[in-house]
Amino acid sequence: MLENKNNRTELRDLGEFGLIEQIKSRTELKNAGSVKGIGDDAAVIDCGGKLCVVSTDMLVEGVHFDLAYCPLRHLGYKAVVVNLSDIFAMNAVPQQITVSIGVSNRFSLEAIEAFYEGVYLACEHYEVDLVGGDTSSSAGGFIISVTAIGYAEKDQLVYRDTAAEHDLICVTGDLGAAYLGLQVLEREKSVYKDNPRIQPDLSGYDYIIERQLKPEARWDIIERLKENGIKPTSMIDISDGLASELIHICRASGTGCAIYEDKIPVDPATHSAAADFNLNATVCALSGGEDYELLFTVKLADLEKIKKIKDISLIGHITEKAQGMFMVTDAGASVQLTAQGWDAFLNKGDPRE
Amino acid sequence: MLENKNNRTELRDLGEFGLIEQIKSRTELKNAGSVKGIGDDAAVIDCGGKLCVVSTDMLVEGVHFDLAYCPLRHLGYKAVVVNLSDIFAMNAVPQQITVSIGVSNRFSLEAIEAFYEGVYLACEHYEVDLVGGDTSSSAGGFIISVTAIGYAEKDQLVYRDTAAEHDLICVTGDLGAAYLGLQVLEREKSVYKDNPRIQPDLSGYDYIIERQLKPEARWDIIERLKENGIKPTSMIDISDGLASELIHICRASGTGCAIYEDKIPVDPATHSAAADFNLNATVCALSGGEDYELLFTVKLADLEKIKKIKDISLIGHITEKAQGMFMVTDAGASVQLTAQGWDAFLNKGDPRE
Numbered sequence: 001m002l003e004n005k006n007n008r009t010e011l012r013d014l015g016e017f018g019l020i021e022q023i024k025s026r027t028e029l030k031n032a033g034s035v036k037g038i039g040d041d042a043a044v045i046d047c048g049g050k051l052c053v054v055s056t057d058m059l060v061e062g063v064h065f066d067l068a069y070c071p072l073r074h075l076g077y078k079a080v081v082v083n084l085s086d087i088f089a090m091n092a093v094p095q096q097i098t099v100s101i102g103v104s105n106r107f108s109l110e111a112i113e114a115f116y117e118g119v120y121l122a123c124e125h126y127e128v129d130l131v132g133g134d135t136s137s138s139a140g141g142f143i144i145s146v147t148a149i150g151y152a153e154k155d156q157l158v159y160r161d162t163a164a165e166h167d168l169i170c171v172t173g174d175l176g177a178a179y180l181g182l183q184v185l186e187r188e189k190s191v192y193k194d195n196p197r198i199q200p201d202l203s204g205y206d207y208i209i210e211r212q213l214k215p216e217a218r219w220d221i222i223e224r225l226k227e228n229g230i231k232p233t234s235m236i237d238i239s240d241g242l243a244s245e246l247i248h249i250c251r252a253s254g255t256g257c258a259i260y261e262d263k264i265p266v267d268p269a270t271h272s273a274a275a276d277f278n279l280n281a282t283v284c285a286l287s288g289g290e291d292y293e294l295l296f297t298v299k300l301a302d303l304e305k306i307k308k309i310k311d312i313s314l315i316g317h318i319t320e321k322a323q324g325m326f327m328v329t330d331a332g333a334s335v336q337l338t339a340q341g342w343d344a345f346l347n348k349g350d351p352r353e
Numbered sequence: 354m355l356e357n358k359n360n361r362t363e364l365r366d367l368g369e370f371g372l373i374e375q376i377k378s379r380t381e382l383k384n385a386g387s388v389k390g391i392g393d394d395a396a397v398i399d400c401g402g403k404l405c406v407v408s409t410d411m412l413v414e415g416v417h418f419d420l421a422y423c424p425l426r427h428l429g430y431k432a433v434v435v436n437l438s439d440i441f442a443m444n445a446v447p448q449q450i451t452v453s454i455g456v457s458n459r460f461s462l463e464a465i466e467a468f469y470e471g472v473y474l475a476c477e478h479y480e481v482d483l484v485g486g487d488t489s490s491s492a493g494g495f496i497i498s499v500t501a502i503g504y505a506e507k508d509q510l511v512y513r514d515t516a517a518e519h520d521l522i523c524v525t526g527d528l529g530a531a532y533l534g535l536q537v538l539e540r541e542k543s544v545y546k547d548n549p550r551i552q553p554d555l556s557g558y559d560y561i562i563e564r565q566l567k568p569e570a571r572w573d574i575i576e577r578l579k580e581n582g583i584k585p586t587s588m589i590d591i592s593d594g595l596a597s598e599l600i601h602i603c604r605a606s607g608t609g610c611a612i613y614e615d616k617i618p619v620d621p622a623t624h625s626a627a628a629d630f631n632l633n634a635t636v637c638a639l640s641g642g643e644d645y646e647l648l649f650t651v652k653l654a655d656l657e658k659i660k661k662i663k664d665i666s667l668i669g670h671i672t673e674k675a676q677g678m679f680m681v682t683d684a685g686a687s688v689q690l691t692a693q694g695w696d697a698f699l700n701k702g703d704p705r706e
Contacts, residue, residue, distance in 0.1 A: 009462035011490075019462070019488050023469055027476075027483045031448045033504070034482040043484035045449055047504060049401015056485060056500060058453040062492035095384045096398055100411040100498055109362035109372070116376055123380075129387040130380045131396035132409060134498075135372050137364075139415035143491075145453055145498035147409055151386070151400060 017339075039252070040160050041089040041236060042150070050151040055086035061141035069185040072111055074213045076118025079144045082239065084126050085217035085292045087150035089237035091158035093222075094150035096131045097123070101145075102138035115142075126219060156231065158296070161252035163234035167297035167318040169257060170232075172221045172311055174265040175242055176281055179288025180273040181205065181212030187277075207269040215292040222294075224309045235296035243286040244339040245295045247325060256323040257337075259316030261330050286327075286337070370692075392605070393513050394442040394590060395503070404510060406503040408439035414494035422538040425464055427566045429471025432497045435592065437479050438570035438645045440503035442590035444511040446575075447503035449484045450476070454498075455491035468495075479572060509584070511649070514605035516587035520650035520671040522610060523585075525574045525664055527618040528595055529634055532641025533626040534558065534565030540630075560622040568645040575647075577662050585649035596639040597692040598648045600678060609676040610690075612669030614683050639680075639690070 011019060024038040035051065036044035042055035059065060059079055067075075080097060087094040099119055103112065123130050128148070136143075188200035202209060217237075225232065234253060236245045242264065250257050266281045274281035297318055298306055306312060316327075325337040364372060377391040388404060389397035395408035412418060412432055420428075433450060440447040452472055456465065476483050481501070489496075541553035555562060570590075578585065587606060589598045595617065603610050619634045627634035650671055651659055659665060669680075678690040 007463060010458070011456065011460065011462055011465065012458065014462055016488050019465065022462070022466070023483075023486075023488075026469065026473055029482045029484070030480065031482050033448050034484055037482060037484040038486070043449065043451065045405075045484070045502065047400045047405050048403050052400050052405060052502075054449070054451060054485060054500070054502065056451045056453055056487055056498070058455050058487045058489045058496070058498055060455050060489055060491045060496065063455075063490050095386050096396065096407070098396065098407060098409045098500065100409055102411050102413050102416075102496065103364065105364065107364065109364055109367055109375070110360060112364065112372065113375070116379065120379060127383065129382045129384050129390060130376075131382070131387055131390040131398070132407060133376075133391070134409055134411045135369055135376075136411045136413055137416050138413045138496075139494055141492055143411070143413065143455065143496050145409070145411055145487075147407070147451065147500045149398065149405075149407065 036159070041086040042092070044090070044157060051154055051157060053087055053090045053092040053150040053152060053157070054147065055083055056145065056147040057083050057086070059144040061143065066189070067142065068189050070213060072114040073118040076115040077122045077214055078118070079146050080119055080122035080126070081215055081217050082292060083146045083148035084122070084128065085237040085239070087148050088217050088219055088222050089235050089294060090150070090152065091156055091222060091232065091235060092150035092152035094126060094128050094148050096129050096149040098132040098147045099130060099144070100134035100136070102136040102143035104138050104140050107142065126217065158232045158235040160234050160236045160249050163249050163253040163255055163297040163318045165255060165318055165320050166300050167233050168300060168303060168306065168314055169246070169259060169295070169297055169316045169318060170306060170312050170314055171238070171242065171265060171293055171295050172218050173291070173293040174267040174270065175238065175291050175293060176266055176274070176284035176288045177208040177211035177270045178215060178290035179284045180270055180277065180279070181208035181210070182290070183277050183279070184209060184273065185212065205269070205273060207267060208273050212290065215290065217292055218294045221309070221312065228305050228309060230298055230302050230305050232296035232298050235294060238291045238293045238295050239289060241287040241289045242295065243337045247337060247339045249295070249297065250318070250325050253318070254321050256319040256321050257316060257325050258319055258323070258328065260328045263313060263315040265313040389512070394439040395445070397443070397510060403504040404507055406440055406443045406445040406505060406510070407500065408436055409498065409500040410436050410439070412497040414496065419542070420495065421542050423566060425467040426471040428497075429468040430475045430567060431471070432499050433472055433475035433479070434568055434570050435645060436499045436501035437475070437481065438590040438592070440501050441570050441572055441575050442588050442647060443503070443505065444509055444575060444585065444588060445503035445505035447479060447481050447501050449482050449502045451485040451500045452483060452497070453487035453489070455489040455496035457491050457493050460495065479570065511585045511588040513587050513589045513602050516602050516606035516608055516650040516671045518608060518671055518673050519653050520586050521653060521656060521659065521667055522599070522612060522648070522650055522669045522671060523659060523665050523667055524591070524595065524618060524646055524648050525571050526644070526646040527620040527623065528591065528644050528646060529619055529627070529637035529641045530561040530564035530623045531568060531643035532637045533623055533630065533632070534561035534563070535643070536630050536632070537562060537626065538565065558622070558626060560620060561626050565643065568643065570645055571647045574662075574665065581658050581662060583651055583655050583658050585651050588647060588649035591644045591646045591648050592642060594640040594642045595648065596690045600690060600692045602648070602650065603671070603678050606671070607674050609672040609674050610669060610678050611672055611676070611681065613681045616666060616668040618666040
């Protein structure tokens with residue numbers, strides 16, 4: 001039934017974004033309440049009062065996480081945070097989540113409780129309520145599906161398709177650390193596999209490992225933007241790497257962009273780990289993914305206001321579409337941005353130099 | 354990390370409902386908008402206008418469906434319908450869904466398209482919009498997570514914990530067919546496995562197979578109850594078998610119940626298939642599951658109004674708690690109802706006589 005070899009298109013040839021485009025092309029919103037469907041960080045629904053913002057993510061063991069080094073408590077926390085990050089990226093405030101899990105009999109009640117410890121902790125930290133979900137068995141492995149629901153006043157929502165020429169491009173925090181944290185964890189796992197008597201050597205990698213295992217969503221930035229009277233012109237969260245997300249904004253908005261390598265925020269610990277792994281830190285920031293920082297654009301007129309907010313870096317500006325999407329390197333060269341971010345149907349691209 | 358054998362509680366000892374109780378006991382709703390959390394067919398959220406109703410389900414290949422006999426198109430349709438059924442069971446109207454899938458490289462684009470064909474068809478039939486989701490790879494097998502969102506006026510919502518003594522117990526349609534449809538499909542699969550040259554013999558089983566592969570949610574009943582000015586006193590959809598759902602209502606409402614075997618609606622095709630399989634049709638109706646009919650209670654005063662609506666059967670009445678939960682058999686005996694419905698962590702109980 002599935003395997004008509006003569007008429008078979010491999011998903012990896014299409015890629016995740018290709019598949020999403022396919023699905024989107026067939027959907028048509030008919031209900032008046034469906035404001036925004038597939039194609040942003042979250043869907044937007046008008047239920048009579050504020051606008052309701054809905055985002056959902058699926059996490060699969062062996063694809064998105066490895067329980068060899070990801071404690072279940074951290075996994076529960078991260079599963080919630082990555083969804084809340086999508087809600088913040090709409091400039092909305094999350095209020096409820098549902099959490100569904102599928103688990104095989106490899107997992108005990110104690111294991112599930114450890115997972116939910118993390119879920120509850122995230123709920124407490126981000127002031128959201130766990131209101132529902134589903135529990136299922138799975139043929140093998142741990143499967144998680146989280147849906148987050150948030151709210152915003154109609155005029156407060158920020159989409160990804162509304163950047164305009166001359167807007168400033170901003171990112172929060174620093175980038176590339178989560179990807180390098182993953183490399184450290186993967187390395188120590190394979191060392192341990194080869195020789196279980198060798199203790200994992202994670203010293204000096206605390207920051208990047210924490211960025212991988214326990215990311216935070218940038219609620220604080222959303223709050224500070226509001227306090228300072230700034231409404232971004234477009235926004236997206238960085239789950240697949242800076243390059244991929246910036247391309248999303250530019251394509252959706254019909255613009256180009258120019259960013260500067262020396263402006264991309266990279267933590268010293270990330271630089272140092274990148275050197276250890278013979279990786280280029282900028283490439284990790286552009287293509288590594290899982291940073292869960294915010295990428296947004298603001299009007300040029302907001303420049304002075306933005307500068308006052310801590311932990312935001314200005315990395316470039318939006319150009320007209322014809323100018324393309326470029327990064328000016330430290331050496332002064334202009335290189336075209338390519339989306340080498342995480343693709344759910346490919347192995348992660350290897351950002352070696 | 355997972356396998357502390359000395360302090361390990363098996364999930365199968367706890368069961369799905371036990372696990373849900375554990376999760377629920379730790380959740381506390383803090384946001385004013387969170388009206389109802391875990392413990393009904395759907396969560397209820399107040400977002401300023403109407404009430405918003407959210408339900409989510411996870412379906413896992415090898416646990417909830419078998420692609421050997423479940424066409425992907427039907428699977429897409431069913432995955433949507435089972436979620437919409439939960440929304441109707443709140444007396445709400447679904448408007449949006451999100452669909453997340455995890456697929457291995459066993460699946461081609463054409464296979465995914467077939468699945469979404471079914472999703473789109475259900476969207477069209479039930480007038481809901483597909484507004485989002487996630488696409489992921491999986492280590493093996495097909496994983497589906499659907500979230501449905503519906504709306505109702507505050508005074509229209511119907512919960513499961515509000516049945517009262519003397520209320521009439523009603524069910525829609527007929528029960529047990531989907532379970533017997535599954536038995537036919539399983540039998541033909543094993544025959545085919547033993548001898549691939551034998552063609553599957555599904556003749557005479559059309560109705561029960563359709564009930565298994567392409568269930569419908571009872572939107573029509575919700576509409577007719579409204580038209581006739583009836584608001585159920587409690588309601589739940591029948592996904593795990595009549596007995597299990599009735600026990601949910603009674604436990605949540607703090608009541609007992611008495612139902613009559615001869616009043617339980619069973620289609621002649623179900624009776625006939627039950628005989629072929631040497632099964633008791635009543636047991637299939639009580640414990641089979643996947644009927645997606647509605648079980649609800651109404652005030653005694655609504656008796657005449659209810660009788661006018663086609664496709665609703667009165668099967669008994671709510672009693673005080675002390676009287677327990679009983680079924681009066683055709684032979685006149687009183688038997689206690691037990692929840693032998695589908696348990697996600699157990700194999701399905703075998704309802705042989």
